[in-house]
Amino acid sequence: MKFSIVIYAAPYSSEAAATALRFSQAALKNGHEVYRLFFFGDGVHNASRLTVVSQDEKNIQQQWQQLIDEHKLDCVVCVSSAIKRGIVDKTESTRYEMNAVSAHENFEVAGLGQLIDATLNSDRVVNFG
Amino acid sequence: MTEELSSKPGNKKSIAFITRAAPYGRGNSKLCLEMALACAVFEQEVNYIFLDDGVYQLLRNQNASDIDSNSLGDTLEALELYGIENVCVDENSLRKRNLKAEDLLDNIKLVDQNTISSLLTQSDCVFNL
Amino acid sequence: MSILHTISRSPSSDLLKSCAGLLGEDDGILFIEDGIYYCADNSSLSEVATKVKLYALKEDIEARGMQSRSSADIDLIDYARFVEICCDYDKVVSWF
Numbered sequence: 001m002k003f004s005i006v007i008y009a010a011p012y013s014s015e016a017a018a019t020a021l022r023f024s025q026a027a028l029k030n031g032h033e034v035y036r037l038f039f040f041g042d043g044v045h046n047a048s049r050l051t052v053v054s055q056d057e058k059n060i061q062q063q064w065q066q067l068i069d070e071h072k073l074d075c076v077v078c079v080s081s082a083i084k085r086g087i088v089d090k091t092e093s094t095r096y097e098m099n100a101v102s103a104h105e106n107f108e109v110a111g112l113g114q115l116i117d118a119t120l121n122s123d124r125v126v127n128f129g
Numbered sequence: 130m131t132e133e134l135s136s137k138p139g140n141k142k143s144i145a146f147i148t149r150a151a152p153y154g155r156g157n158s159k160l161c162l163e164m165a166l167a168c169a170v171f172e173q174e175v176n177y178i179f180l181d182d183g184v185y186q187l188l189r190n191q192n193a194s195d196i197d198s199n200s201l202g203d204t205l206e207a208l209e210l211y212g213i214e215n216v217c218v219d220e221n222s223l224r225k226r227n228l229k230a231e232d233l234l235d236n237i238k239l240v241d242q243n244t245i246s247s248l249l250t251q252s253d254c255v256f257n258l
Numbered sequence: 259m260s261i262l263h264t265i266s267r268s269p270s271s272d273l274l275k276s277c278a279g280l281l282g283e284d285d286g287i288l289f290i291e292d293g294i295y296y297c298a299d300n301s302s303l304s305e306v307a308t309k310v311k312l313y314a315l316k317e318d319i320e321a322r323g324m325q326s327r328s329s330a331d332i333d334l335i336d337y338a339r340f341v342e343i344c345c346d347y348d349k350v351v352s353w354f
Contacts, residue, residue, distance in 0.1 A: 001345050008160070008258065008354075015291045015318075016266065016354065022317075026337035032345075041160045080163070112167035119254045120140050120173075124344050127352040129258060129266075147351075149276070181276050221279065242279040250259045250282055255351045 003027050004036045004118035007043035008129030011060035017046055020128035021063055028071055036118040037068070037075045039107070043129075044082040049104035061104070068106040076114040077107045144168050145176040145252035147245075148183040152201040153193060157258045158186050162204060164256055169212035176248050177208065179218040179237070184226060187218060187233040206234050219245060260284035262347035265293035266354045269302055273353045278306050286311040286347060288340065289332070293353075294318045297328035307331045315340060 005024055009016035024034055039046050046064055053059045068075050082103065083092055089103040103109055119125050146165045150157035168175045179187060191202040208216050217238040223229065230239055249255055263285060265273050274296055277287065287310055289296050296302055297314050306312065307329075316334045319325055328334070335343065344350050 003341075003344070006256075019266075019291060022337050023340060027341045030338055030341050032341065040164075041156060081160075112164060113171060115164065116168055116171045116173060119144060120142055124350060125254050126344060126350045127256065127258075127354075129352065129354040246280045246282055249261060249280060249351065253349070255261075255349060257351050257353060 001123040002033045002035045002121070004038065004122040004125045005034065006038045006040060006115065006118075006125060006127045007046060008041045008127065010042040010045040013042070016128045017043065017060055018058075021060060021067070023126065023128070024067060024073075028067075034071065034073055035122045036114065037064075037073055038115045038118055039075075039077045039081075040112075040115070041078075041081050041129075042085070044077045044085050044087045047077045047082070047087050047103045047107040050102055065104050065106050075107050076110050077103060078115070079109050079111055082109050141173060142253040143174040143176065143251060145178060145249055145255045147178045147180050147249075147255065147257040148186065149181040149258065151182040151185040152191070153196060153198055158183065158201060161256065161258050162201070165213055166211055172212070175213045175215065176252060177213050177216045178245055178248065179216075179222070180245070181219075181222050184218055184222045184228060184233075187237055188228075189232065189234060202234055206236075209236065215248075217244070217248075259349070260286070260347045262286050262288060262343060262350045264288045264290055264350065264352045265296065266291040266352070268292040268295040269299045274302050274306065277353050278309075281306065281310055283309065284347075286313060286343065288312075288335075288343065289314040290318055290340075291315075294322060294324055294328070297332050298324060300329060303329055303331065313343065 007020045011017040048061055051061045087103050089109045090101050093101050146161050148161040152158045165175050165177055186201055191200045193200045217240040220239045263277050267273050294314050312332045313335050314332050316336050
């Protein structure tokens with residue numbers, strides 16, 4: 001089946017982002033397709049490339065990046081949620097003359113249309129917040 | 130919005146939103162509205178349902194300028210203009226909070242739980258936050 | 259058209275009550291994260307246990323030491339089955 005997964009929660013503040021990550025891993029392992037990961041609201045913090053965690057903790061952002069890399073996943077961070085939370089890619093950074101990029105390159109910063117598109121093209125949309 | 134969807138034209142789904150958070154205190158009421166407005170822009174059929182504390186979004190006389198927010202009520206009053214025609218509120222949630230129809234903005238349908246339950250059943254996808 | 263409802267907050271959230279009012283007869287409920295504390299809350303469960311199928315995420319139960327406290331009416335499932343039951347039901351509605 002084709003899944004899209006929507007993540008509303010920042011990592012570490014609650015379990016939801018980690019749950020979404022494990023769910024995505026399990027879906028792929030079971031042979032399903034992940035059509036899109038969509039990060040919305042505080043969920044955009046999952047896209048940060050500027051994180052360090054203590055040695056006994058798992059880095060959730062890095063695990064997302066690995067999963068996306070490994071399976072070439074389509075992965076979108078909502079632009080309106082992202083830029084107000086300091087998650088900017090090269091395009092937004094240039095547009096607002098910020099001189100810094102905080103979003104990992106695996107994540108595309110785009111509009112809510114990509115979420116609507118995901119609901120139109122997936123068999124199941126599963127939300128985690 | 131200038132995005133384009135990769136789906137074929139005529140691909141129309143029915144998408145339900147359950148908005149359960151009171152306004153201003155947390156961001157969820159705004160996120161839910163953003164998603165629904167995007168759905169309407171992309172010409173999907175939207176059912177917008179106020180449940181639990183979400184009914185507080187509908188109170189008349191909101192003025193959020195002193196807490197530096199836009200009044201959510203103003204946008205909610207114009208939902209029809211944005212193409213969201215089926216807007217309803219759970220009468221059970223109102224009763225529990227001692228609210229009556231006359232306390233709320235105009236043009237909101239009061240419905241019972243069976244009606245909401247069948248709306249969810251009929252929808253292709255449900256967002257709940 | 260059946261719905262799988264996931265609940266991820268503890269009983270103090272009253273989420274099960276909100277969800278219970280909207281259940282269809284073919285629906286199911288899966289408790290995840292802090293939602294698994296519902297598995298030991300028999301008074302809340304009694305309202306829904308006769309109506310719909312109940313599941314809880316094993317990993318979240320074990321993490322919280324709730325294995326032996328969970329009601330017998332609940333089917334404990336792992337992530338792989340979580341994915342599969344999402345396919346068994348027609349859609350998934352998350353309560354958080």
